[in-house]
Amino acid sequence: MQTLSVKVADIRQITPLIREFTFVPTSGELPGFSAGSHVVVEVPAGERKQRNPYSLLSDPRDRTQYRIAVRRLDESRGGSQAMHANVDVGDHLELASPRNFFPLHSQARHHVLIAGGIGITPFMSYVAELQAHGASFELHYAYRGGLTGAFVEHLRERLGAKLHTYDSEAGEKVDIATVLREQRLGAHLYTCGPASLLEAVREQASALGWPAGRVHWEEFAAPEPGVPFSVELAKSGRRIDVPGDRSLLETLEDAGVDIDSGCRGGVCGACKTRYVEGQVEHRDEFLAEDERGTYVMPCVSRGCAERPLLLDL
C-alpha cells in the first residue's frame, strides 16, 4: 500500500490521557481529505509495527499539516501506549492516505453531532467544514472533566451556543431523547464514541421514528485478541501462524502479503478476503449473513485453533 511520509512537528498533552500530534509532510503538500476522514498510522511498537486508524482533527482545507488526537488505553494492545511513549517531535512516521467512512450527508439541512470522549475527533474536521459553509449544526459533547474533554475550551470559543457539553464528573448526562425529539425533517444525526453511547443513540433514534438513513455512526473498534491459529495461502502454499495478540490482517501484512485495508475495525469491507476451507469466528459488522461461509474480514475476525484456515490468497 502507498504510504505518506510525515514528520512529527508538534506534540501537546491536552489532558492526562489525550495527546495531540501534528504531522507535516516531508516534502510537498499532504493530500486533501473530506471531513470525517481518518489516517492509518504505522506506530513504532518495538520490533513490530502496529497500524492504528485515527480521525483527522485538522481543517480539511489545510494541506500543510494533519492533526490527530490519541487517547491512551492501558488495556489496549499497545498502539495508543506506543504513540504516547515512543513518538517524539522530529520523528518520521508513515501514514496510509486519508479515507472516509464517516462523511457528512450532502442532503442534510441540519447536522446533529453527538460525541462521547475521544469520539469528538471526527467532529473536529466536521466543525471546520460546517463553519466554512455556514451550515446549520449543533454539537453535543459528553466527557469526563479533566480526562477526556480534550477540546471543550477550544470548541466553546468557536461554537458558542451550538455547543452543548455534558461533564460526567459533574453529574451531567446527555438526554438523547430530548436532543432528538424536536428535530425538523431534513436533520441528520452523527455519533462517535464508546459502544454504549452509539447503542443508546441508535436505539433512541429508532424509537423516535428516525429512519436508518438519517443516523450515522463511527465506532472505535480495535481488533480483540483471541486464540492463536494458523492460515494457509491457497495460491502460494505458504503457512502462517497468527499469534493470539495479533490480528489476521496484521500478521498477513507482517508476512509481506499484499492486502488492502481501510478501517481496520470490521466495518468498511476493504480487506474482505475469500476463504476456501476452515472455520471463521466472525467479528465484523460488514459481511451479510450469507457471505460468511465464503468471506472473512481479516482485520477483526479470526480462525480457530483446531485446523488452519485456507485463504484464497
Added chain:
Amino acid sequence: MSEASDAMYSTPVYAEGLPNAPVTRRFLVCQVPQQLTDLRQQLPADDLPSESLSAAEAGDAFEARLTALLQEATIGTHLYVRGDESFLWHVRAAAYQQGLMDDEISLFRTGDRRNVYCVHCSHMQDVGPGDETTCGGCGVVLTIRTHFSKRLGAYQGVCLDPDDPYGEAR
C-alpha cells in the same frame, strides 16, 4: 412481453402495505377527499397525531399548505400520499425539497394519469393510459418507456419511429 419482465430497475414500485418502522406522527396527502377516507382505513387504529391535506379541497393554496406542513414537521413524521402518478411524484418532489427521505414517504397509486418527459424537446406532459403519445412540445410520436426519473417524476418518451417521427405516414 409481460409487464414484470418489461419493467426496468427505475420503474417505481408503489406501497401496498404500511411501513414497519416506528412512526410518531402521520401526514396524509391526497388528490381528492375520498382518498383520505381510503387511506385512513388502511392505517392502524391508534391515536398517533396526524394531519391531512386534500389537493382538491385546498385548491390554489395546496402548494403553500403542503410546504408549511412539511417545514413544521419533526423527524418521526411519515408522509402517506394517495393519488395518480403525476400527483404522487409532484408531492414527493416537494417533500424531498423539505428534506424527507424515501424511507419516510409511502406512495399509494390510484388511477392512470402519469407524466411523460420528451427526451427530444424536454416537454413534460400528463397523459392517460397507453404506451404511445404525441409530444405536445415538438409533435414527435413518442413511445413511453418504463424507464422512470425520480428527479423529474416522469417516464421517458422516445421517438417511436425515427423514419416517420411525426406519424405522417400512418
